[in-house]
Amino acid sequence: MALPKEYVTMMRELLGEEAEAFLASYGEPKRTALRLNALKDEPGEADGAEKKGGDEENDGPQAGRSFVRGRDPVAWAEGAYYTDETERPGKHPYYYAGLYYIQEPSAMLPAELLDPQPGQRVLDLCAAPGGKSTQLAAKLRGTGLLVTNDLATERTKALAKNIERAGVRGAVVTNESPAKLASAFGATFDRVLVDAPCSGEGMFRKDEDMVRQWDAESPARYAAMQDDIMKEAAKLVAPGGRLVYSTCTFSPVENEGTIARFLAAHPEFGIVATRWPAEWGFAPGRPEWLTPEEVSALGQARAATLAGTIRLWPHRVRGEGHFAALLQRAGAEGAESETANGPASARASAGAEAPERPKANENAAGGGSLKSAKRGKRNRTDRGGAEAAGRGSPAGGRERTGGDADALERYDAFVRESLHGWEPPGKIRIKGDYVYAVSELAGNMQGLRLVREGLLLGRATKHRFEPSQALAMGLKFGQAALCLRLRGDDERAIRYLKGETLQPDPQMITGPDGEPSRMRGWTLVCLDGCPLGWGRWDGATLKNELLPGWRQV
Numbered sequence: 001m002a003l004p005k006e007y008v009t010m011m012r013e014l015l016g017e018e019a020e021a022f023l024a025s026y027g028e029p030k031r032t033a034l035r036l037n038a039l040k041d042e043p044g045e046a047d048g049a050e051k052k053g054g055d056e057e058n059d060g061p062q063a064g065r066s067f068v069r070g071r072d073p074v075a076w077a078e079g080a081y082y083t084d085e086t087e088r089p090g091k092h093p094y095y096y097a098g099l100y101y102i103q104e105p106s107a108m109l110p111a112e113l114l115d116p117q118p119g120q121r122v123l124d125l126c127a128a129p130g131g132k133s134t135q136l137a138a139k140l141r142g143t144g145l146l147v148t149n150d151l152a153t154e155r156t157k158a159l160a161k162n163i164e165r166a167g168v169r170g171a172v173v174t175n176e177s178p179a180k181l182a183s184a185f186g187a188t189f190d191r192v193l194v195d196a197p198c199s200g201e202g203m204f205r206k207d208e209d210m211v212r213q214w215d216a217e218s219p220a221r222y223a224a225m226q227d228d229i230m231k232e233a234a235k236l237v238a239p240g241g242r243l244v245y246s247t248c249t250f251s252p253v254e255n256e257g258t259i260a261r262f263l264a265a266h267p268e269f270g271i272v273a274t275r276w277p278a279e280w281g282f283a284p285g286r287p288e289w290l291t292p293e294e295v296s297a298l299g300q301a302r303a304a305t306l307a308g309t310i311r312l313w314p315h316r317v318r319g320e321g322h323f324a325a326l327l328q329r330a331g332a333e334g335a336e337s338e339t340a341n342g343p344a345s346a347r348a349s350a351g352a353e354a355p356e357r358p359k360a361n362e363n364a365a366g367g368g369s370l371k372s373a374k375r376g377k378r379n380r381t382d383r384g385g386a387e388a389a390g391r392g393s394p395a396g397g398r399e400r401t402g403g404d405a406d407a408l409e410r411y412d413a414f415v416r417e418s419l420h421g422w423e424p425p426g427k428i429r430i431k432g433d434y435v436y437a438v439s440e441l442a443g444n445m446q447g448l449r450l451v452r453e454g455l456l457l458g459r460a461t462k463h464r465f466e467p468s469q470a471l472a473m474g475l476k477f478g479q480a481a482l483c484l485r486l487r488g489d490d491e492r493a494i495r496y497l498k499g500e501t502l503q504p505d506p507q508m509i510t511g512p513d514g515e516p517s518r519m520r521g522w523t524l525v526c527l528d529g530c531p532l533g534w535g536r537w538d539g540a541t542l543k544n545e546l547l548p549g550w551r552q553v
């Protein structure tokens with residue numbers, strides 16, 4: 001691979017003897033991986049009925065696990081496995097079912113480091129296309145609040161789609177500047193991720209366009225952008241809350257430089273040093289790469305704490321390379337007063353040490369105390385209630401902003417007729433024709449550019465309610481009154497994904513108990529217990545309701 005001359009010179013100067021091994025890694029195949037979606041790993045309502053059928057190997061939640069059997073796990077990420085570079089997991093129907101997300105292995109580190117706990121308020125500030133957001137959402141397990149944002153409007157479409165495909169039920173997707181989010185939400189997030197736009201030197205092996213786009217000024221240009229983003233990110237972290245900064249680049253004017261400038265301007269933050277098993281091949285950040293100006297602004301002792309950040313080098317780990325820093329804001333976790341946007345709560349991360357406390361004369365206050373786990377009890381959204389309550393319950397707060405007054409009725413009728421034991425993840429909000437479930441934890445989001453203010457449930461047209469793909473993907477097997485159950489390599493899954501009408505044996509259309517049903521209407525098409533989308537069953541034919549944008553092309 002032809003690398004820019006200035007880049008090679010810079011890396012030789014930085015790495016010295018190690019540079020040859022680093023540069024040789026560009027001749028190696030790129031590393032690819034996928035991460036199982038833990039949201040699909042929760043048993044569905046009719047799981048027991050499935051098991052009675054005797055085909056345990058392929059039962060819904062088991063499907064992903066059998067798909068990854070025999071693959072090498074990615075050591076630092078939960079449920080992640082290496083794939084073969086020649087494989088095309090993006091073509092498999094399981095991908096469309098949201099059973100896994102295809103993600104570069106080292107890019108899985110930042111969300112692991114941020115380690116959000118169920119019930120917490122989490123913000124992913126530079127999120128598109130959503131790899132790390134889907135990982136964070138899985139860790140929240142359908143509780144708390146995830147706000148996922150990107151400044152690039154076009155990229156938020158892919159972000160919303162990936163969130164919906166993963167079956168995330170209550171995320172807010174915004175298309176805003178960090179400054180606007182900071183003034184709307186204030187310091188209310190327990191966890192904030194800044195996966196910053198960067199010069200992308202760790203992407204060279206994966207995408208040659210990144211090599212072409214790089215020039216000697218790229219690192220400094222992106223470093224300035226990162227300084228601006230981090231300044232706003234600081235305003236969004238609750239006292240005692242945590243902030244992860246990450247990039248997929250190697251230059252020290254970004255990475256250590258960005259963190260040093262941030263810490264110098266934000267004495268209320270400190271680095272949380274982390275320990276990892278030596279065999280993972282992680283390397284510490286390099287305080288010695290800071291400029292004299294950066295060191296003098298920060299102070300020697302605090303500059304030294306940069307060794308607590310993490311560098312993933314492609315010649316040392318099975319990944320393309322990354323930088324990550326875990327920071328903590330001073331203050332007791334979860335102790336802040338309730339704000340317009342709700343309280344925050346937090347818990348200390350396993351495997352992490354308390355942030356380095358600078359000395360008094362270092363002009364810095366270091367990180368907060370790490371209280372032992374409260375596990376975010378205050379914020380937890382309890383969804384247990386209606387789960388066992390039979391037919392879908394249209395309960396929950398509701399609010400209509402314009403639109404047809406009958407929209408709510410049509411939505412309620414749909415829930416009664418077509419869902420089973422399902423409860424919306426938040427209060428129902430109708431906007432024009434569209435019906436959403438909006439998390440109570442989101443607070444007032446007026447004035448923000450909202451791509452999704454919550455789970456898009458569907459559209460109430462003049463005559464009926466049309467359930468959304470997002471709703472389909474967020475359901476568990478057994479939560480639809482009617483289901484077409486496909487299994488394993490049934491070629492009808494692909495035909496459905498291509499938009500074809502199906503004519504399954506009526507015995508395959510089942511109710512929530514897994515038994516054949518004689519009902520007609522909206523039918524959830526499931527592959528190994530995981531939803532693919534909607535169809536409409538008339539007793540003989542299943543009309544395909546998968547929207548063109550969700551089909552396999």
Ligand SMILES: C[S@@+](CC[C@H](N)C(=O)[O-])C[C@H]1O[C@@H](n2cnc3c(N)ncnc32)[C@H](O)[C@@H]1O
Nearest residue numbers: 126127128129130131132150151152195196197
């Ligand atoms: C490294 S990518 C994010 C990748 C993403 N976290 C993932 O895991 O899929 C950086 C993102 O930052 C976005 N971005 C650039 N400037 C931004 C800003 N000022 N505020 C928020 N997002 C920004 C870009 O549009 C880009 O999508």
